[in-house]
Amino acid sequence: MEDEFVNNLVLKEHPKLTKEMQDKLEKQNSRIVSDFKAQKLEKDAQKNWDLFYKRNETRFFKDRLWTIREFKELAGSFDDQKKVLLEVGCGVGNMVYPLIEEKHNSYFIYACDFSQRAVDFVKKNELYDESKIKAFQCDITSESIFATIKEESVDIITMIFVLSAIHPEKFKVVAENLFKLLKKGGILMFRDYGLYDMAQLRFKSGNKIAENFYVRQDGTRSYFFSLDEAKSIFESAGFEVDQNNFIQRRTINKKEDVDVKRWFIQGKYIKP
Template identity: 60%
Template sequence: MNKDSEDIHLNCKILSSDEIDRLKSQDSRLVTEHKSKELEVKAKKYWDLFYKRNETRFFRDRHWTIREFSELLGENNSNHEKVLFEIGCGVGNFIFPLIEEKVNFRFIACDLSPRAIEFVKSNPLYDCSKIDVFQCDITTEEILKRIPGNSVDVVTLIFVLSAIHPDKFLETLSNIWKLIKPGGLVLFRDYGLFDMAQLRFKAGNKISENFYMRQDGTRSYFFSIEFAQTIFEKAGFTVSMTSYVHRRTVNKKENIDVPRIFVQLKAEKLL
């Protein structure tokens, strides 16, 4: 853990000496360069295998998004149907709760995994007249051929950017900036620095600073609010809100009570 990390943690969590030791121990054995390159090349394969194993059972429907992002409900009485683009839609845990709420959006959604897209299309709530869903790698300019520039009102990045290599963060956000209308928004939530999931990684799982490999080959980055704001601003956005969100994962049946840290951000493409 470098000095910058030691300074940042004061804003999100006070680390115990045991937690500091855990972070230091992660540096004793890093993911090899060869393995790191393999994880990047095979990212689509690993996420497809993830959905093959877990199908629609892993993530819960995200009913909390309306509470956290009032912009998703703000224009329900308007006659103008806005366009919402969800990046990394998975099996539809974000989209379908919004459809049930009858929010006034036309939905576009993409995911890296073809299998995830098929699960979206098999959901009883799926309606191709309301949702355009497709497989795509958002880190490439492929998305600019699929969606016209300056055509999207709201983009959501919910636990998605963390799965992308940090070297591609800026390119990804720059692609999104091109798609959004002037005055449009990005709503972002992802894993926060020193979240319990980060602290639990052992030696051999760390790829680079705050970036890790899971056992199934998928990857996860852990954001500070400072870093999140910096990369959005470099991509051309104006950030209007950043915060750490502290929650707990509780499962009384399995006697689990785990503190979680997320980063939440709202960014605008100014007129």
């Protein structure tokens, strides 16, 4: 049986740090990733994501059927005027294709990813139609996205488990680039890993790059956000905060006897 996510609970504050959690975090500090390796991981970031998709193809991530439930704005308005939706970090299309299949035709969708291999998988999907969706490779930490999308031309941006894969020093420029893309009144919908999530506590000594920033065995990286930090990143770029919460969910896998709490940050940020 695959993982199930149950008991969606919205919280306004961080989970309490127990002694067991604190002990796990302290053990991670016994051996930190060297500066040389950290720099190499940054240099090889795109290559490592391309290798990830080479190994896993379209099998790793499940379709994100929950996004319309969590972000009701995605249901669209079915009027004659299409809105423009940008998914940052589209992967192989696990969010955009469920939207298209459910006939949410009120969007023209831009879908970008750091990995060219992921973009290639999006384009190979039988639903790919450039009258409805345009997939392209770009580095959202640079200005390369503006070669494809004009400033102030996007109504909605989704960024789901993407910012955490980027070096923390580049969070601010990412938020600023996305702010430029949105029309006035446009919305950015965000979900990512929250501080003290199970995935953070499972990292061992030798995986920690910097505070709340880790490397996985495959070379991809993950950051874990506090509420105040997520709020600050987007406010500093000019966004107004509509929502900025912790989401607690339980991951249940009966076959593997797994039942654990997950902690995510979920936000909606508006361009005034």
